[in-house]
Amino acid sequence: MERIAGFAAALASVVLLVVGAAAVKWYVWDVAVSQAGQPDRSMLFWGLPVLFIGVIGALASVGMALLARRALSSSR
Numbered sequence: 001m002e003r004i005a006g007f008a009a010a011l012a013s014v015v016l017l018v019v020g021a022a023a024v025k026w027y028v029w030d031v032a033v034s035q036a037g038q039p040d041r042s043m044l045f046w047g048l049p050v051l052f053i054g055v056i057g058a059l060a061s062v063g064m065a066l067l068a069r070r071a072l073s074s075s076r
Contacts, residue, residue, distance in 0.1 A: 006071030013064035023054025
């Protein structure tokens with residue numbers, strides 16, 4: 001049972017990392033870089049929750065990877 005939980009945690013870690021990286025990429029590239037010369041740059045403010053979700057998702061993926069490693073190494 002621990003082995004299944006370890007694989008589920010590893011899969012969740014990968015999904016969280018992809019979602020987190022996509023959110024951070026969206027904010028940095030599509031908002032901050034593309035609106036550099038625009039007069040209305042309010043998306044820099046309104047996009048911050050997406051950036052925070054991305055950072056939290058990336059950090060959560062590290063935690064899930066550690067849990068997966070612990071579960072998979074103890075199931076031997």
